[in-house]
Amino acid sequence: MTAVGVIRGTTTDRRAVIPLLRRLRSAEGRADPLPVWAEILPVWAEMRALGDVVPAPWGGYFVTGFDACSQVLRGRNWLAPDFAWQERHPDTARWQDPSTREMTRTLSRLNAPEHTVQRRALGNLFDRGTLDALRPLIASHVTRLLDRLDARLRADGEADFVSTVSDRLPIRTVGQWLGIPAAHHPRILDFTHRQVHAQELLPTKSELAVSAQATREMRAYFTALLAHRRAHPGDDVLTDWTRYWDARYPTDRAAADRTLYDLTMFITIASLETTATLLSNAVWFLTQDPARADRLRRHPEDLDDAIEETLRHDPPIHLNSRVAATDTVLAGVPVARDTTVHVLYGAANHDPRRNDDPHVFDISRRGGHLTFGGGAHYCLGSGLARLEARLLLTELLERFPTLRPAARPTYANRMVFRRVTSLRVTT
Numbered sequence: 159m160t161a162v163g164v165i166r167g168t169t170t171d172r173r174a175v176i177p178l179l180r181r182l183r184s185a186e187g188r189a190d191p192l193p194v195w196a197e198i199l200p201v202w203a204e205m206r207a208l209g210d211v212v213p214a215p216w217g218g219y220f221v222t223g224f225d226a227c228s229q230v231l232r233g234r235n236w237l238a239p240d241f242a243w244q245e246r247h248p249d250t251a252r253w254q255d256p257s258t259r260e261m262t263r264t265l266s267r268l269n270a271p272e273h274t275v276q277r278r279a280l281g282n283l284f285d286r287g288t289l290d291a292l293r294p295l296i297a298s299h300v301t302r303l304l305d306r307l308d309a310r311l312r313a314d315g316e317a318d319f320v321s322t323v324s325d326r327l328p329i330r331t332v333g334q335w336l337g338i339p340a341a342h343h344p345r346i347l348d349f350t351h352r353q354v355h356a357q358e359l360l361p362t363k364s365e366l367a368v369s370a371q372a373t374r375e376m377r378a379y380f381t382a383l384l385a386h387r388r389a390h391p392g393d394d395v396l397t398d399w400t401r402y403w404d405a406r407y408p409t410d411r412a413a414a415d416r417t418l419y420d421l422t423m424f425i426t427i428a429s430l431e432t433t434a435t436l437l438s439n440a441v442w443f444l445t446q447d448p449a450r451a452d453r454l455r456r457h458p459e460d461l462d463d464a465i466e467e468t469l470r471h472d473p474p475i476h477l478n479s480r481v482a483a484t485d486t487v488l489a490g491v492p493v494a495r496d497t498t499v500h501v502l503y504g505a506a507n508h509d510p511r512r513n514d515d516p517h518v519f520d521i522s523r524r525g526g527h528l529t530f531g532g533g534a535h536y537c538l539g540s541g542l543a544r545l546e547a548r549l550l551l552t553e554l555l556e557r558f559p560t561l562r563p564a565a566r567p568t569y570a571n572r573m574v575f576r577r578v579t580s581l582r583v584t585t
C-alpha cells in the first residue's frame with residue numbers, strides 16, 4: 159500500500175465533478191469549438207482543487223496531481239484495461255463494440271507477458287541511428303510542405319497550417335519509414351480521424367458507429383498492405399517485422415498476421431493526430447507572440463525547450479485509463495482492485511506543485527511533463543515526434559520571419575485525443 163503527495167481537499171462526492179464534465183462537453187463547445195481550450199485549463203484546475211484523486215460519476219476516479227498520475231503510470235500495481243479486465247466489467251455493450259475490441263488488442267491495452275513480448279520484439283524503434291537515417295528524409299518533406307505553404311500565402315495571403323503542413327508531415331514521415339505509398343496517405347488520415355471516437359472517454363452510440371465503419375476500412379487497408387509486403391518483400395521495417403513474427407509463430411501464420419496487423423495499424427495511427435497536434439500547437443504558441451519566435455531565431459539552441467514547453471502546456475492526449483491490479487491507496491484514497499482510474503495528463507502538467515505558474519507558456523521553464531506517459535507503456539515514438547517538430551520549426555522560423563496566426567485555432571470537441579482542426583496563418 160502506498161500513498162503519494164499532500165492530500166488536498168479530497169471529495170468523496172461522485173457528483174461533484176459532473177458540472178465540470180458538462181462544461182467540457184457543453185453544447186457551446188460543440189457548436190463553436192473556439193472556447194474549448196480556454197475552458198479546459200480552468201476545468202482541470204477546478205478538478206484538481208477537488209483532490210489528487212477525484213471520484214468519477216460512473217465509478218472509478220480521475221487522477222489530477224502530477225505525482226499521483228506519475229505513480230499510476232509507472233507503478234507495477236496499475237494495469238492497462240485489457241480483455242481480461244473487460245470481461246469482469248459490466249459495460250458489455252461498450253467492450254463488445256468492434257472498434258473498441260480492435261483497440262484492446264493493441265500494445266496500449268496489453269499487459270505482461272504479451273505486452274513485454276511485443277515491446278521487446280520492437281526494441282527501441284527510433285534509436286539514434288534510425289533517427290539519423292530519417293533526418294534528411296523528414297527535412298526534405300518539411301521543405302516541400304513549406305514550399306506549399308509559401309505558395310498558398312502568396313496566392314491567398316492566408317493559409318490553413320493544419321491541412322497544409324501539420325496533418326501532412328506525420329503521415330509522410332511514418333509512411334516513408336514503413337513504405338506506405340503517398341497515394342494512400344489521405345485514406346489513412348481519413349479513417350484515423352473517424353476511428354478515434356472509440357477511444358474517447360464516453361463515446362455515444364453514433365460515434366461508435368462511425369468508429370466501427372472506420373475500423374472496417376482500417377482493417378481492410380492494413381491487411382492488404384501486409385499481404386502485399388509479404389508478396390513483395392524489401393529492405394524495410396515491415397519486411398523485417400514479417401520475418402520476425404513468422405519465425406516466432408512458425409506453424410501459425412494467422413497468429414503472425416494478427417500481431418503484424420495490430421502493430422502496424424497501431425503504430426501508424428498512434429503517430430498521426432498526436433504529432434500533428436504538437437506541430438500545430440507549437441506554431442500557435444510560438445508565432446502568436448513575435449518575441450517568442452524572435453528569441454528562437456536568435457537562440458536556436460532553445461528550440462528543444464520550446465518543444466518541451468509546448469508538449470507540457472497542451473498535451474495531444476489528455477486522458478489515459480489504468481485499472482488497479484490489487485487493493486491499493488492512491489494519494490490517501492483507498493482504491494479497490496479492478497477499479498478504473500483516469501490519468502489526466504493536462505491536469506498533471508499544470509499542477510502548480512510541479513510547475514510554478516503552470517498556465518504561463520514559458521520557454522525557459524524546463525518543467526516536467528507526462529505527455530508521453532510513463533513506465534512500461536511509455537510512448538514508442540517520442541523521439542520521432544520531437545525530431546519532426548525540431549526540423550519543421552527550424553526551417554519555418556528561418557523562412558517565414560513574419561508568420562503569425564490570422565485567427566485562433568479551432569479544435570475537435572473531444573476529451574481524450576486533442577485535435578487542432580484549423581490554424582489560419584498569414585505573414
Ligand code: HEM
Binds near residue numbers: 425436536
Ligand atoms: C507528440 C506526439 C505524441 C504524443 C503526445 C504521444 C503520446 C503517447 C502517450 C501518452 C502514450 C501512452 C503512454 C502510457 O500509456 O503511459 C503513447 C503510447 C504510444 N505511442 Fe505515442 N505519442 C506521440 C507520438 C507517437 C509516434 C510518432 C509514434 C510512432 C511512430 C507513437 C507510438 C506510440 C505507441 C506504439 C504507443 C504504445 C506504447 C505501449 O503501450 O507500450 N507515438 N504515446
